[in-house]
Protein backbone atom coordinates (compact mmCIF):
# COMPACT_ATOMS: atom_id res chain seq x y z
CA UNK A 1 0.00 0.00 0.00
CA UNK A 2 1.10 3.56 -0.67
CA UNK A 3 2.00 5.88 2.20
CA UNK A 4 1.62 9.61 2.82
CA UNK A 5 4.43 11.81 1.42
CA UNK A 6 4.72 15.02 3.42
CA UNK A 7 1.37 15.04 5.20
CA UNK A 8 0.61 13.38 8.51
CA UNK A 9 -2.92 12.30 9.49
CA UNK A 10 -2.96 15.13 12.07
CA UNK A 11 -1.91 17.80 9.55
CA UNK A 12 -4.38 16.48 6.98
CA UNK A 13 -7.23 16.71 9.50
CA UNK A 14 -6.30 20.19 10.62
CA UNK A 15 -6.07 21.42 7.00
CA UNK A 16 -9.48 19.90 6.32
CA UNK A 17 -10.91 21.66 9.37
CA UNK A 18 -9.40 25.00 8.31
CA UNK A 19 -9.96 24.94 4.55
CA UNK A 20 -12.41 22.12 3.72
CA UNK A 21 -12.06 19.55 0.93
CA UNK A 22 -11.34 19.01 -1.88
CA UNK A 23 -8.07 20.83 -1.27
CA UNK A 24 -4.72 20.93 -3.08
CA UNK A 25 -1.94 20.99 -0.48
CA UNK A 26 1.49 22.07 -1.79
CA UNK A 27 4.61 21.54 0.30
CA UNK A 28 7.11 24.40 0.25
CA UNK A 29 9.99 22.16 1.34
CA UNK A 30 9.39 19.71 -1.51
CA UNK A 31 9.10 22.52 -4.09
CA UNK A 32 12.39 24.01 -2.92
CA UNK A 33 14.18 20.68 -2.80
CA UNK A 34 13.19 19.82 -6.37
CA UNK A 35 14.24 23.27 -7.55
CA UNK A 36 17.67 22.85 -5.87
CA UNK A 37 18.10 19.48 -7.56
CA UNK A 38 17.21 20.97 -10.96
CA UNK A 39 19.60 23.89 -10.41
CA UNK A 40 22.37 21.32 -9.84
CA UNK A 41 21.85 19.80 -13.32
CA UNK A 42 25.27 19.01 -14.80
CA UNK A 43 26.37 21.70 -17.24
CA UNK A 44 29.58 22.88 -18.82
CA UNK A 45 28.99 26.55 -19.72
CA UNK A 46 26.08 27.78 -17.64
CA UNK A 47 22.54 26.67 -16.93
CA UNK A 48 19.11 28.24 -16.88
CA UNK A 49 16.29 26.22 -15.33
CA UNK A 50 12.84 27.21 -16.50
CA UNK A 51 9.68 26.06 -14.75
CA UNK A 52 7.16 24.87 -17.35
CA UNK A 53 4.37 26.80 -15.65
CA UNK A 54 1.52 24.94 -17.33
CA UNK A 55 2.16 22.18 -14.78
CA UNK A 56 1.10 24.39 -11.82
CA UNK A 57 0.63 28.09 -12.61
CA UNK A 58 -0.47 29.44 -9.22
CA UNK A 59 1.26 32.79 -8.62
CA UNK A 60 2.54 31.69 -5.20
CA UNK A 61 4.36 28.75 -6.82
CA UNK A 62 5.75 30.94 -9.61
CA UNK A 63 7.05 33.32 -6.94
CA UNK A 64 8.72 30.57 -4.90
CA UNK A 65 10.62 29.47 -8.01
CA UNK A 66 11.28 33.03 -9.19
CA UNK A 67 12.92 33.86 -5.88
CA UNK A 68 15.16 30.81 -6.25
CA UNK A 69 16.37 32.01 -9.63
CA UNK A 70 14.31 29.77 -11.87
CA UNK A 71 12.95 31.23 -15.11
CA UNK A 72 9.66 30.41 -16.79
CA UNK A 73 8.58 28.44 -19.85
CA UNK A 74 5.18 29.67 -21.03
CA UNK A 75 2.97 27.69 -23.41
CA UNK A 76 0.62 30.49 -24.41
CA UNK A 77 0.42 34.26 -24.50
CA UNK A 78 -1.95 34.06 -21.56
CA UNK A 79 0.66 32.19 -19.52
CA UNK A 80 3.15 34.94 -20.33
CA UNK A 81 0.67 37.54 -19.02
CA UNK A 82 0.01 35.43 -15.94
CA UNK A 83 3.72 35.11 -15.14
CA UNK A 84 4.21 38.86 -15.65
CA UNK A 85 1.27 39.52 -13.33
CA UNK A 86 2.91 37.26 -10.70
CA UNK A 87 5.99 39.48 -10.84
CA UNK A 88 8.30 37.38 -13.03
CA UNK A 89 10.60 39.68 -15.03
CA UNK A 90 9.83 39.60 -18.78
CA UNK A 91 13.36 38.56 -19.74
CA UNK A 92 12.97 35.48 -17.52
CA UNK A 93 10.01 34.23 -19.58
CA UNK A 94 10.32 32.14 -22.71
CA UNK A 95 7.33 31.45 -24.96
CA UNK A 96 7.02 28.19 -26.93
CA UNK A 97 3.43 27.83 -28.01
CA UNK A 98 1.23 25.95 -30.44
CA UNK A 99 -0.77 29.12 -31.04
CA UNK A 100 0.99 32.41 -31.70
CA UNK A 101 -0.84 34.95 -29.55
CA UNK A 102 -2.82 37.73 -31.26
CA UNK A 103 -1.00 40.28 -29.10
CA UNK A 104 2.38 38.73 -29.88
CA UNK A 105 4.10 41.97 -30.96
CA UNK A 106 3.13 43.70 -27.73
CA UNK A 107 4.21 40.69 -25.65
CA UNK A 108 7.56 40.38 -27.40
CA UNK A 109 8.24 44.06 -26.83
CA UNK A 110 8.03 43.49 -23.06
CA UNK A 111 11.35 41.65 -23.43
CA UNK A 112 10.34 37.98 -23.37
CA UNK A 113 12.20 35.26 -25.28
CA UNK A 114 10.46 33.54 -28.16
CA UNK A 115 10.93 30.12 -29.75
CA UNK A 116 9.29 29.78 -33.16
CA UNK A 117 7.45 26.46 -33.15
CA UNK A 118 6.47 26.32 -36.83
CA UNK A 119 7.71 27.76 -40.13
CA UNK A 120 4.61 29.95 -40.18
CA UNK A 121 5.40 31.33 -36.72
CA UNK A 122 8.97 32.08 -37.83
CA UNK A 123 7.76 33.92 -40.93
CA UNK A 124 5.28 35.94 -38.86
CA UNK A 125 8.03 36.78 -36.38
CA UNK A 126 10.33 37.83 -39.25
CA UNK A 127 7.71 40.16 -40.70
CA UNK A 128 7.02 41.74 -37.30
CA UNK A 129 10.64 41.97 -36.12
CA UNK A 130 13.06 41.96 -39.07
CA UNK A 131 16.59 41.52 -37.73
CA UNK A 132 15.17 40.11 -34.48
CA UNK A 133 16.59 37.36 -32.28
CA UNK A 134 14.68 34.18 -31.57
CA UNK A 135 14.92 30.47 -30.92
CA UNK A 136 13.65 27.56 -32.96
CA UNK A 137 11.76 24.65 -31.49
CA UNK A 138 12.61 21.56 -33.49
CA UNK A 139 10.94 18.19 -33.57
CA UNK A 140 14.11 16.09 -33.59
CA UNK A 141 12.32 13.16 -35.22
CA UNK A 142 12.25 11.10 -32.08
CA UNK A 143 10.08 11.37 -29.03
CA UNK A 144 9.24 9.61 -25.83
CA UNK A 145 6.55 10.05 -23.26
CA UNK A 146 5.02 8.25 -20.31
CA UNK A 147 2.10 7.50 -22.66
CA UNK A 148 1.52 7.87 -26.41
CA UNK A 149 -0.50 11.02 -25.73
CA UNK A 150 2.35 12.69 -23.83
CA UNK A 151 4.94 11.93 -26.51
CA UNK A 152 5.63 15.21 -28.33
CA UNK A 153 8.41 14.21 -30.72
CA UNK A 154 8.52 12.06 -33.85
CA UNK A 155 6.53 12.09 -37.10
CA UNK A 156 3.18 11.85 -35.33
CA UNK A 157 3.71 14.93 -33.21
CA UNK A 158 2.81 18.44 -34.34
CA UNK A 159 5.13 20.14 -31.83
CA UNK A 160 8.06 22.07 -33.24
CA UNK A 161 9.58 22.27 -36.72
CA UNK A 162 10.45 18.91 -38.26
CA UNK A 163 14.25 18.59 -38.15
CA UNK A 164 14.54 18.02 -41.89
CA UNK A 165 13.03 21.45 -42.53
CA UNK A 166 16.20 23.14 -41.26
CA UNK A 167 16.96 24.50 -44.77
CA UNK A 168 13.58 26.28 -44.83
CA UNK A 169 14.34 27.74 -41.39
CA UNK A 170 17.62 29.09 -42.78
CA UNK A 171 15.85 30.56 -45.79
CA UNK A 172 13.28 32.40 -43.68
CA UNK A 173 15.99 33.59 -41.30
CA UNK A 174 18.04 34.98 -44.19
CA UNK A 175 15.03 36.66 -45.76
CA UNK A 176 14.19 38.55 -42.55
CA UNK A 177 17.78 38.82 -41.27
CA UNK A 178 16.83 36.92 -38.12
CA UNK A 179 19.41 35.79 -35.58
CA UNK A 180 18.72 32.23 -34.44
CA UNK A 181 20.19 32.27 -30.94
CA UNK A 182 18.56 29.18 -29.42
CA UNK A 183 17.69 25.65 -30.40
CA UNK A 184 14.84 24.15 -28.42
CA UNK A 185 13.59 20.58 -28.20
CA UNK A 186 11.10 19.00 -25.83
CA UNK A 187 10.23 15.43 -26.66
CA UNK A 188 7.57 14.43 -24.18
CA UNK A 189 6.45 14.16 -20.61
CA UNK A 190 7.69 11.17 -18.65
CA UNK A 191 10.24 10.34 -21.31
CA UNK A 192 12.69 7.47 -21.26
CA UNK A 193 16.11 8.74 -20.04
CA UNK A 194 17.93 6.88 -22.84
CA UNK A 195 15.79 8.60 -25.49
CA UNK A 196 16.23 11.96 -23.75
CA UNK A 197 20.01 11.54 -23.97
CA UNK A 198 19.85 10.50 -27.61
CA UNK A 199 17.75 13.54 -28.47
CA UNK A 200 20.29 15.78 -26.72
CA UNK A 201 22.88 14.52 -29.20
CA UNK A 202 20.55 15.16 -32.15
CA UNK A 203 19.84 18.65 -30.82
CA UNK A 204 23.56 19.38 -30.61
CA UNK A 205 23.81 18.47 -34.31
CA UNK A 206 21.29 21.24 -34.98
CA UNK A 207 23.44 23.58 -32.87
CA UNK A 208 26.41 22.73 -35.14
CA UNK A 209 24.37 23.63 -38.17
CA UNK A 210 23.09 26.96 -36.82
CA UNK A 211 26.31 28.78 -35.99
CA UNK A 212 24.67 31.81 -34.37
CA UNK A 213 23.16 29.63 -31.63
CA UNK A 214 24.48 30.26 -28.10
CA UNK A 215 21.91 28.32 -26.05
CA UNK A 216 20.43 24.85 -26.31
CA UNK A 217 17.18 24.24 -24.49
CA UNK A 218 16.50 20.53 -24.02
CA UNK A 219 12.99 20.94 -22.61
CA UNK A 220 11.57 18.96 -19.73
CA UNK A 221 10.04 15.54 -19.62
CA UNK A 222 12.04 14.02 -16.77
CA UNK A 223 10.19 10.97 -15.56
CA UNK A 224 8.92 11.21 -12.00
CA UNK A 225 7.64 8.18 -10.14
CA UNK A 226 4.39 8.97 -8.39
CA UNK A 227 3.64 5.42 -7.32
CA UNK A 228 6.21 3.84 -4.98
CA UNK A 229 6.87 1.21 -7.68
CA UNK A 230 7.69 3.76 -10.41
CA UNK A 231 11.26 4.98 -10.93
CA UNK A 232 12.26 8.62 -11.23
CA UNK A 233 14.93 9.91 -13.57
CA UNK A 234 18.14 10.85 -11.79
CA UNK A 235 19.17 14.22 -13.22
CA UNK A 236 22.87 13.64 -12.56
CA UNK A 237 22.72 10.39 -14.53
CA UNK A 238 21.05 11.92 -17.59
CA UNK A 239 22.96 15.18 -17.29
CA UNK A 240 26.57 14.03 -17.15
CA UNK A 241 26.77 12.57 -20.70
CA UNK A 242 25.02 15.70 -21.99
CA UNK A 243 27.61 17.87 -20.28
CA UNK A 244 30.37 15.81 -21.92
CA UNK A 245 28.73 16.31 -25.31
CA UNK A 246 28.69 20.10 -24.81
CA UNK A 247 32.40 19.98 -23.91
CA UNK A 248 33.16 17.95 -27.02
CA UNK A 249 31.37 20.51 -29.16
CA UNK A 250 33.41 23.28 -27.55
CA UNK A 251 36.67 21.42 -28.22
CA UNK A 252 35.75 20.96 -31.86
CA UNK A 253 34.23 24.34 -32.62
CA UNK A 254 35.24 26.69 -29.81
CA UNK A 255 31.55 27.33 -29.11
CA UNK A 256 30.61 27.22 -25.43
CA UNK A 257 26.88 26.58 -25.45
CA UNK A 258 24.68 27.48 -22.52
CA UNK A 259 22.21 24.83 -21.39
CA UNK A 260 18.56 25.37 -20.56
CA UNK A 261 16.20 22.77 -19.17
CA UNK A 262 12.52 23.38 -18.49
CA UNK A 263 10.98 20.77 -16.27
CA UNK A 264 7.37 20.99 -15.16
CA UNK A 265 6.55 17.59 -13.69
CA UNK A 266 9.94 17.17 -12.02
CA UNK A 267 9.56 20.36 -9.99
CA UNK A 268 6.01 19.94 -8.73
CA UNK A 269 4.56 16.44 -9.24
CA UNK A 270 5.27 15.04 -5.79
CA UNK A 271 5.04 18.39 -4.00
CA UNK A 272 1.24 18.36 -3.80
CA UNK A 273 -1.37 16.12 -2.21
CA UNK A 274 -5.02 16.34 -3.10
CA UNK A 275 -7.04 16.08 0.07
CA UNK A 276 -10.56 14.74 -0.32
CA UNK A 277 -13.33 13.26 1.78
CA UNK A 278 -15.01 9.90 1.17
CA UNK A 279 -18.62 10.85 0.51
CA UNK A 280 -19.99 7.38 0.23
CA UNK A 281 -18.94 3.75 0.27
CA UNK A 282 -21.04 1.49 -1.93
CA UNK A 283 -20.93 -2.07 -3.12
CA UNK A 284 -22.34 -4.08 -5.99
CA UNK A 285 -23.22 -7.78 -5.76
CA UNK A 286 -23.00 -10.90 -7.85
CA UNK A 287 -19.96 -12.64 -9.24
CA UNK A 288 -18.11 -9.46 -10.13
CA UNK A 289 -19.05 -7.71 -6.90
CA UNK A 290 -17.06 -4.59 -6.21
CA UNK A 291 -16.53 -2.06 -3.42
CA UNK A 292 -16.38 1.62 -4.30
CA UNK A 293 -15.20 4.74 -2.54
CA UNK A 294 -16.86 7.90 -3.87
CA UNK A 295 -14.83 11.03 -3.25
CA UNK A 296 -15.80 14.69 -3.10
CA UNK A 297 -13.11 15.22 -5.76
CA UNK A 298 -12.57 13.70 -9.17
CA UNK A 299 -11.89 14.77 -12.75
CA UNK A 300 -12.74 18.29 -11.65
CA UNK A 301 -9.46 18.21 -9.67
CA UNK A 302 -7.43 15.45 -11.26
CA UNK A 303 -7.93 14.37 -14.83
CA UNK A 304 -4.76 12.35 -15.41
CA UNK A 305 -6.21 8.95 -14.42
CA UNK A 306 -9.17 9.38 -16.80
CA UNK A 307 -7.08 10.86 -19.60
CA UNK A 308 -3.90 8.78 -19.47
CA UNK A 309 -4.75 5.91 -17.11
CA UNK A 310 -2.14 7.56 -14.91
CA UNK A 311 -1.56 5.82 -11.59
CA UNK A 312 -1.77 8.03 -8.52
CA UNK A 313 -1.11 6.86 -4.96
CA UNK A 314 -4.30 6.81 -2.89
CA UNK A 315 -4.26 6.68 0.90
CA UNK A 316 -7.29 6.35 3.15
CA UNK A 317 -6.94 8.00 6.55
CA UNK A 318 -9.58 6.27 8.69
CA UNK A 319 -11.17 8.39 11.40
CA UNK A 320 -11.14 5.35 13.67
CA UNK A 321 -8.07 3.14 13.80
CA UNK A 322 -8.60 -0.25 12.26
CA UNK A 323 -6.47 -2.85 10.55
CA UNK A 324 -9.11 -3.61 7.97
CA UNK A 325 -7.93 -3.71 4.34
CA UNK A 326 -10.12 -4.01 1.28
CA UNK A 327 -9.98 -3.79 -2.49
CA UNK A 328 -11.73 -0.70 -3.81
CA UNK A 329 -12.42 1.11 -7.01
CA UNK A 330 -12.08 4.80 -6.23
CA UNK A 331 -14.33 7.10 -8.22
CA UNK A 332 -14.84 10.84 -8.47
CA UNK A 333 -17.96 12.88 -7.77
CA UNK A 334 -18.96 13.65 -11.35
CA UNK A 335 -21.90 12.05 -13.10
CA UNK A 336 -19.53 10.74 -15.71
CA UNK A 337 -18.50 7.10 -16.00
CA UNK A 338 -14.96 8.15 -16.94
CA UNK A 339 -14.47 9.85 -13.58
CA UNK A 340 -12.27 7.17 -12.06
CA UNK A 341 -9.11 7.29 -9.98
CA UNK A 342 -8.16 3.63 -10.24
CA UNK A 343 -7.77 2.87 -13.95
CA UNK A 344 -5.79 -0.20 -14.98
CA UNK A 345 -2.29 0.96 -15.93
CA UNK A 346 -1.98 1.84 -19.63
CA UNK A 347 -5.66 1.28 -20.33
CA UNK A 348 -8.18 4.01 -19.45
CA UNK A 349 -10.94 1.64 -20.60
CA UNK A 350 -10.33 -0.77 -17.72
CA UNK A 351 -10.46 -0.48 -13.95
CA UNK A 352 -8.22 -2.08 -11.38
CA UNK A 353 -9.30 -2.40 -7.73
CA UNK A 354 -6.73 -1.18 -5.21
CA UNK A 355 -6.00 -2.59 -1.78
CA UNK A 356 -6.67 0.27 0.65
CA UNK A 357 -7.42 0.73 4.33
CA UNK A 358 -11.10 0.06 5.09
CA UNK A 359 -12.97 3.32 4.46
CA UNK A 360 -16.08 4.86 5.97
CA UNK A 361 -18.01 7.90 4.76
CA UNK A 362 -16.30 11.00 6.15
CA UNK A 363 -12.79 9.52 6.11
CA UNK A 364 -10.07 11.57 4.50
CA UNK A 365 -8.66 10.19 1.27
CA UNK A 366 -5.35 11.60 0.02
CA UNK A 367 -4.28 11.42 -3.61
CA UNK A 368 -0.54 11.89 -3.80
CA UNK A 369 1.51 13.11 -6.76
CA UNK A 370 -1.11 15.76 -7.57
CA UNK A 371 1.24 18.69 -8.21
CA UNK A 372 1.69 18.56 -11.97
CA UNK A 373 -1.14 18.89 -14.49
CA UNK A 374 -3.86 18.46 -11.86
CA UNK A 375 -5.05 21.84 -10.64
CA UNK A 376 -3.99 23.32 -13.99
CA UNK A 377 -5.58 20.63 -16.17
CA UNK A 378 -8.93 19.75 -14.70
CA UNK A 379 -12.43 19.33 -16.05
CA UNK A 380 -13.14 22.61 -14.32
CA UNK A 381 -16.72 23.27 -13.23
CA UNK A 382 -18.14 20.10 -14.75
CA UNK A 383 -21.35 19.32 -12.85
CA UNK A 384 -20.94 22.91 -11.58
CA UNK A 385 -18.49 21.85 -8.89
CA UNK A 386 -16.52 24.92 -7.86
CA UNK A 387 -12.77 25.05 -8.41
CA UNK A 388 -11.02 23.68 -5.31
CA UNK A 389 -8.92 25.77 -2.95
CA UNK A 390 -5.12 25.56 -2.86
CA UNK A 391 -2.86 25.91 0.18
CA UNK A 392 0.90 26.03 0.60
CA UNK A 393 2.31 24.40 3.72
CA UNK A 394 5.47 26.09 5.03
CA UNK A 395 8.43 24.71 7.05
CA UNK A 396 6.46 25.12 10.26
CA UNK A 397 3.61 23.00 8.89
CA UNK A 398 1.37 26.04 8.65
CA UNK A 399 -1.03 26.06 5.71
CA UNK A 400 -1.34 29.34 3.78
CA UNK A 401 -4.27 29.81 1.43
CA UNK A 402 -2.93 30.51 -2.08
CA UNK A 403 -6.24 30.17 -3.95
CA UNK A 404 -9.71 30.51 -2.55
CA UNK A 405 -12.41 27.99 -3.26
CA UNK A 406 -14.49 29.30 -6.15
CA UNK A 407 -17.93 30.65 -5.30
CA UNK A 408 -20.97 29.35 -7.18
CA UNK A 409 -21.63 32.79 -8.69
CA UNK A 410 -18.14 32.82 -10.19
CA UNK A 411 -19.01 29.75 -12.21
CA UNK A 412 -21.69 31.55 -14.19
CA UNK A 413 -20.65 35.19 -13.82
CA UNK A 414 -19.79 35.54 -17.52
CA UNK A 415 -23.09 34.18 -18.76
CA UNK A 416 -25.30 36.75 -20.43
CA UNK A 417 -29.06 36.38 -20.08
CA UNK A 418 -30.95 36.02 -23.34
CA UNK A 419 -34.09 38.12 -23.27
CA UNK A 420 -36.86 36.93 -25.54
CA UNK A 421 -38.43 39.83 -27.39
Ligand SMILES: *Cc1c(COP(=O)(O)O)cnc(C)c1O
Nearest residue numbers: 052186189220221262263264265
Ligand atom coordinates in the same frame (compact mmCIF):
# COMPACT_ATOMS: atom_id res chain seq x y z
C1 LIG B 1 5.09 20.86 -21.02
C2 LIG B 1 6.41 21.32 -21.44
C3 LIG B 1 7.52 21.14 -20.60
C4 LIG B 1 7.45 20.41 -19.30
O1 LIG B 1 7.24 19.04 -19.44
P1 LIG B 1 7.29 18.09 -18.16
O2 LIG B 1 7.10 16.73 -18.72
O3 LIG B 1 6.20 18.50 -17.26
O4 LIG B 1 8.63 18.26 -17.54
C5 LIG B 1 8.71 21.68 -21.01
N1 LIG B 1 8.82 22.34 -22.19
C6 LIG B 1 7.78 22.51 -23.02
C7 LIG B 1 7.96 23.25 -24.27
C8 LIG B 1 6.55 22.01 -22.68
O5 LIG B 1 5.53 22.18 -23.51
